[in-house]
Amino acid sequence: MIRQVEYFESSGRENSGRCIEITSQLVNEGCRHVVVATTVGTTGAAMARQLEGKNVNVVVVTHSAGFKEPNHFEFLPEHRDEILRCGAKIYTGTILTHSIETAFSKKFDGLYPTMIVAQSLRRFGEGVKVCCEIVMEACDGSLIPEGEEVAALAGTVRGADTVCIIKSAASKRFLELKVLEILAKPRD
Numbered sequence: 624m625i626r627q628v629e630y631f632e633s634s635g636r637e638n639s640g641r642c643i644e645i646t647s648q649l650v651n652e653g654c655r656h657v658v659v660a661t662t663v664g665t666t667g668a669a670m671a672r673q674l675e676g677k678n679v680n681v682v683v684v685t686h687s688a689g690f691k692e693p694n695h696f697e698f699l700p701e702h703r704d705e706i707l708r709c710g711a712k713i714y715t716g717t718i719l720t721h722s723i724e725t726a727f728s729k730k731f732d733g734l735y736p737t738m739i740v741a742q743s744l745r746r747f748g749e750g751v752k753v754c755c756e757i758v759m760e761a762c763d764g765s766l767i768p769e770g771e772e773v774a775a776l777a778g779t780v781r782g783a784d785t786v787c788i789i790k791s792a793a794s795k796r797f798l799e800l801k802v803l804e805i806l807a808k809p810r811d
Contacts, residue, residue, distance in 0.1 A: 626804060629790045634749070634809035636782020639666055643673050645786045645807050650679050656684045656767045656791070660777040664702020667674045670776060671709035679710035682766045684757040687718065714764040719756050719794050720744075742798075748808045750785025753777035755800060762793040769793055772803065784809045 629645065646657055657679055661667030667683035683706050688696040698715070703729035707712055719807045725780050728735055744752035754775035761767045771793045777783045786807040792800035 627737075628805065629807040631807065631809040632782045633783055633811050634779035636666075636778065636780075636784075636786040636807065638777070638807070639669065639782040642776055642778075642783035642807055643670055644785050645674050646774050647671065647778050649786075649788070649806075650674060653657065654772065654774045654788075656680045656682070656768060656771055656773040658684060658754075658761045658773055658775045659682050659783070660753050660757050661702070662686055662697050662781060663768060664699045664706065666776070666783050667711070668702045668705045668709075668780065669712075671706045671711040673710040675712075680767060681709075682757075682761045683711050683713050684760050685713065685715045687716055690718070690721075690752060697794055709736075710764050713760055714766055716760055716764065719759055720752070734752065747805070748785060749779040749800075749803060750777045750783070751802065751810055754787040754789060755802065758789045758791050759794040759797065759800060762791050763795075767791055769799075774795070779809065 626721045646738045650708050661665050684743040685698040724735035724737050754777045762769050769791050771791050773789050775787045775789050776783050788804040
């Protein structure tokens with residue numbers, strides 16, 4: 624198999640359009656599951672619009688409420704409504720590598736296993752880490768099946784700058800999750 628990889632000069636939302644195009648091409652080639660990370664909903668809504676009416680399971684994964692600050696949910700209602708109108712699903716939950724261990728780490732200055740996993744995945748880029756997380760979260764929420772090839776779209780801070788194909792697994796079976804291909808990522 625020969626596949627082209629796109630490397631962006633820098634990370635960030637300016638790469639979102641190209642990442643959506645790459646993901647759309649994967650769907651045209653037969654990919655049946657797409658998982659996309661979104662914070663306020665802009666990227667999730669754009670991906671849902673792009674794939675509306677296609678025979679594909681689109682899952683948009685948001686931050687949990689209180690992620691940025693107590694009693695605050697960053698995901699905007701207008702984006703939620705558009706995503707659902709386009710036929711996509713939404714998963715909101717705790718980021719797997721940003722769980723209760725983060726609270727312990729801050730309080731007790733320790734290093735915990737999920738933090739090691741997150742830092743290890745970041746060696747490939749923030750987006751690759753997030754792609755792995757969102758695929759597991761979507762499996763945990765029973766929105767995509769385990770053991771399937773899934774197109775995952777994520778980014779660094781805002782927007783999308785990374786596209787991966789991942790063999791899906793629930794978080795309980797993290798060691799079965801496989802990054803099969805990295806199709807786009809920033810070099811910085």
